[in-house]
Amino acid sequence: DVKVTQSSRYLVKRTGEKVFLECVQDMDHENMFWYRQDPGLGLRLIYFSYDVKMKEKGDIPEGYSVSREKKERFSLILESASTNQTSMYLCASSGHTTGVNQPQHFGDGTRLSIL
Amino acid sequence: GIQVEQSPPDLILQEGANSTLRCNFSDSVNNLQWFHQNPWGQLINLFYIPSGTKQNGRLSATTVATERYSLLYISSSQTTDSGVYFCAVGPISNDYKLSFGAGTTVTVRA
Numbered sequence: 684d685v686k687v688t689q690s691s692r693y694l695v696k697r698t699g700e701k702v703f704l705e706c707v708q709d710m711d712h713e714n715m716f717w718y719r720q721d722p723g724l725g726l727r728l729i730y731f732s733y734d735v736k737m738k739e740k741g742d743i744p745e746g747y748s749v750s751r752e753k754k755e756r757f758s759l760i761l762e763s764a765s766t767n768q769t770s771m772y773l774c775a776s777s778g779h780t781t782g783v784n785q786p787q788h789f790g791d792g793t794r795l796s797i798l
Numbered sequence: 799g800i801q802v803e804q805s806p807p808d809l810i811l812q813e814g815a816n817s818t819l820r821c822n823f824s825d826s827v828n829n830l831q832w833f834h835q836n837p838w839g840q841l842i843n844l845f846y847i848p849s850g851t852k853q854n855g856r857l858s859a860t861t862v863a864t865e866r867y868s869l870l871y872i873s874s875s876q877t878t879d880s881g882v883y884f885c886a887v888g889p890i891s892n893d894y895k896l897s898f899g900a901g902t903t904v905t906v907r908a
Binding site: 714725726727728731733739741742771773775779785786787788789791792794 | 799831833839840841842843845846884886894895896897898899900901
């Protein structure tokens with residue numbers, strides 16, 4: 684079974700802090716994703732990465748950056764946390780063979796509160 | 799971007815009942831997935847189904863890509879089927895990028 688592990692289930696930070704959310708997958712997947720989920724807005728893609736050191740912006744990248752130095756690890760960084768970044772953050776990974784996408788598998792999520 | 803509409807928004811079922819959830823999308827897709835989010839917030843991948851029909855136990859799904867819709871069938875529902883069901887699609891131009899529908903909230907009563 685695919686295992687996607689997010690470093691924290693719950694996290695409380697203060698405005699202006701630099702926040703790191705970590706995600707690790709154990710299936711040697713090429714693709715990794717960061718989403719946020721908000722009531723009434725559903726899941727929205729922040730960033731994704733299709734290879735080590737490669738990244739692409741999703742639909743809502745403002746205020747976030749990412750890092751993928753190793754294939755199994757994808758980090759989401761809030762450079763200067765703000766209260767409107769309080770949300771549930773979900774990491775996902777998927778494999779990819781030529782021309783065919785594979786299912787995305789999600790971690791358990793990190794509920795982040797910015798005070 | 800691609801629009802994804804799910805219906806109905808809410809569904810209340812008696813245990814043992816069957817149901818159909820629908821997902822309509824606004825453009826051609828290369829990637830369509832169904833997910834179940836349980837009451838604890840965990841998102842589980844149910845199907846990767848850009849076209850055709852698949853079955854997994856009491857769940858099955860059909861995607862008619864030419865008509866831009868997908869259906870998820872739940873048969874003999876159980877209380878553990880409760881949660882939110884999401885449809886997500888990826889366009890041909892960039893099929894990594896999934897756009898999620900708003901979900902169907904299913905409540906199964908004993």
